[in-house]
Amino acid sequence: MEVFEVIQPGLLTTIQDKGRYGYQQYGVPVSGAMDSYALLLANLLVGNDERHACLEITALGPRLQVLSDTAVAVTGADLSLALNNSPLPMWEAVKVCSGDVISFGRPRRGCRSYLAVAGGIDVCKVMGSRSTYIRSHLGGLEGRALRSGDRLHSGKARQRISVRKVPPEYLPEYQVENELRVILGPQDDYFTERGIQTFLHSEYVISAQTDRMGCRLEGSPIEHRAVADIVSDGIPPGAVQVPGDGLPIILLADRQTTGGYAKIATVSSVDLPKLAQAEMGARVRFLQVTEEEAYQLLRRYEQTIDAVREYLSQDH
Amino acid sequence: MIYEKPRILPGGDTALFVEFGDTINPELNLRVRRLLVAIQEARLPELVETVPTYRSLLVYYDARQTSPGEMRTKLEVLAQKTEGGEHLESKVTEVPTVYGGENGCDLEYVAKHNGLSPEEVIRLHAGRAYLIHMLGFIPGFAYLGGMCPRIATPRLSTPRSKIPAGSVGIAGNQTGIYPAESPGGWRLIGRTPIELFDPKKTPPALLEMGNYVKFVEITVQEFNRIREEVEQGTYRVKETPLCRGA
Numbered sequence: 108m109e110v111f112e113v114i115q116p117g118l119l120t121t122i123q124d125k126g127r128y129g130y131q132q133y134g135v136p137v138s139g140a141m142d143s144y145a146l147l148l149a150n151l152l153v154g155n156d157e158r159h160a161c162l163e164i165t166a167l168g169p170r171l172q173v174l175s176d177t178a179v180a181v182t183g184a185d186l187s188l189a190l191n192n193s194p195l196p197m198w199e200a201v202k203v204c205s206g207d208v209i210s211f212g213r214p215r216r217g218c219r220s221y222l223a224v225a226g227g228i229d230v231c232k233v234m235g236s237r238s239t240y241i242r243s244h245l246g247g248l249e250g251r252a253l254r255s256g257d258r259l260h261s262g263k264a265r266q267r268i269s270v271r272k273v274p275p276e277y278l279p280e281y282q283v284e285n286e287l288r289v290i291l292g293p294q295d296d297y298f299t300e301r302g303i304q305t306f307l308h309s310e311y312v313i314s315a316q317t318d319r320m321g322c323r324l325e326g327s328p329i330e331h332r333a334v335a336d337i338v339s340d341g342i343p344p345g346a347v348q349v350p351g352d353g354l355p356i357i358l359l360a361d362r363q364t365t366g367g368y369a370k371i372a373t374v375s376s377v378d379l380p381k382l383a384q385a386e387m388g389a390r391v392r393f394l395q396v397t398e399e400e401a402y403q404l405l406r407r408y409e410q411t412i413d414a415v416r417e418y419l420s421q422d423h
Numbered sequence: 424m425i426y427e428k429p430r431i432l433p434g435g436d437t438a439l440f441v442e443f444g445d446t447i448n449p450e451l452n453l454r455v456r457r458l459l460v461a462i463q464e465a466r467l468p469e470l471v472e473t474v475p476t477y478r479s480l481l482v483y484y485d486a487r488q489t490s491p492g493e494m495r496t497k498l499e500v501l502a503q504k505t506e507g508g509e510h511l512e513s514k515v516t517e518v519p520t521v522y523g524g525e526n527g528c529d530l531e532y533v534a535k536h537n538g539l540s541p542e543e544v545i546r547l548h549a550g551r552a553y554l555i556h557m558l559g560f561i562p563g564f565a566y567l568g569g570m571c572p573r574i575a576t577p578r579l580s581t582p583r584s585k586i587p588a589g590s591v592g593i594a595g596n597q598t599g600i601y602p603a604e605s606p607g608g609w610r611l612i613g614r615t616p617i618e619l620f621d622p623k624k625t626p627p628a629l630l631e632m633g634n635y636v637k638f639v640e641i642t643v644q645e646f647n648r649i650r651e652e653v654e655q656g657t658y659r660v661k662e663t664p665l666c667r668g669a
Contacts, residue, residue: 129471131474132472132475133558133563133620133627134558134560134561134562134563134620134628135627234622242561245562292434293433293434293440293479337445338446338447338477338478339476340476340477341476341479342481343437343483345435346434346435363559364559365474365476366559398492402486402490402491409487
């Protein structure tokens with residue numbers, strides 16, 4: 108059913124789900140929500156499962172006319188969400204009616220909001236996913252960001268939506284200072300001992316040239332042993348590549364599948380959602396963990412996810 | 424160089440690299456491909472996807488089903504199978520290409536730069552099989568190995584903002600085909616009417632690592648005819664088997 112008409116698209120509003128898996132071998136980036144935690148919670152709040160698509164809203168949000176009675180939930184960054192010009196709470200399911208207007212205002216905390224609608228945003232899947240990859244015009248709505256006049260459809264909602272709200276203990280806090288846990292490698296041997304110490308003990312600032320592809324950092328240059336270029340290999344999410352200028356770039360959802368710069372480390376996957384919400388000028392420090400420690404962090408994160416899923420599947 | 428034993432390197436907490444060397448080498452490509460086949464045959468339930476490249480195979484796994492330690496052990500066992508073993512079947516995909524003119528506006532430059540005639544450049548570029556080392560950069564883009572060094576030409580110092588899909592170019596000692604319209608700094612010597620990437624097809628990319636590409640010179644008339652057939656969905660890409668190592 109038709110759920111929204113876009114009155115104003117905002118700065119960069121795209122349709123995203125968990126991402127497009129299985130096609131990196133053909134050079135197709137994974138894409139998907141930058142903040143997978145906020146995406147999942149938005150979906151769970153309106154009775155969707157984790158595979159449904161949401162709107163990823165960047166910094167300056169859209170203005171949407173509601174076309175059908177339904178339920179929505181907005182999670183992630185606080186971008187002054189409003190319904191008919193009155194503030195609307197985030198991190199909970201809200202009923203909206205045909206004729207309502209959902210809008211956003213001044214960005215307060217974080218970078219990206221996720222708007223879920225009961226039944227999910229429905230567009231044709233491309234290679235198994237609804238995620239938008241703008242650079243190659245794949246997925247989403249004609250492979251592009253939303254525009255004024257676009258009409259969005261939702262899939263079939265699975266159940267009646269009761270009042271659901273994320274309990275405070277599961278709400279993330281977006282910080283100006285971020286500690287990112289990293290696993291060294293695969294090319295930490297391309298850097299001098301001093302280079303690795305610089306990486307682990309300096310503070311970096313998120314630059315303005317940060318987008319869905321990667322987070323560029325400014326700060327102390329990291330010293331290579333000899334060269335920054337490698338014979339290309341794959342790029343996992345959160346990989347920290349260091350080009351010749353020594354300034355690290357953390358590769359994110361829209362990263363290319365392969366690349367030719369040495370990668371000093373990879374950010375643990377549980378820390379990627381907070382990086383997705385870190386604004387320009389926010390500070391970043393790297394903390395080394397072992398592969399096993401990162402695995403334990405991930406397991407604990409999965410347990411949290413299971414607990415939230417369980418909580419939100421019941422009526423309260 | 425190719426390592427004596429493959430190295431298993433961390434790719435964060437969701438992936439591991441099995442690295443065979445740090446060079447562009449057909450033997451290394453064969454090892455990556457053998458591991459790819461071994462992993463497919465092993466049907467690991469925790470496998471998410473794999474990304475083969477010049478130097479390694481990046482293996483993504485589901486950390487809910489296995490630990491990095493367990494995954495390492497499994498990959499070590501599978502990686503042992505990449506030494507020796509039987510030859511893998513490869514195929515050669517023919518890429519019909521119209522050279523020069525408006526479809527290859529840098530052909531004259533490439534010829535002049537190398538002290539050759541345009542015809543010699545075409546002769547050296549077409550008619551040989553190029554190994555597909557990997558796909559990457561943009562969807563469907565194949566990194567090809569084996570270009571004749573006599574036609575190597577540096578990239579443009581200022582990239583063009585728009586290069587049409589199907590353009591065949593040279594950058595340094597590499598040759599490649601643009602699967603989609605994009606900006607780029609390669610020297611354009613020709614253009615193919617066939618599609619290298621179609622998200623509606625399975626698999627979406629025409630080319631696959633470990634196989635080969637051969638450029639076949641066509642005329643502008645043939646280019647137009649093939650393009651029409653491609654648009655109507657009646658064109659069949661010519662593929663022939665190649666015995667590897669032969």
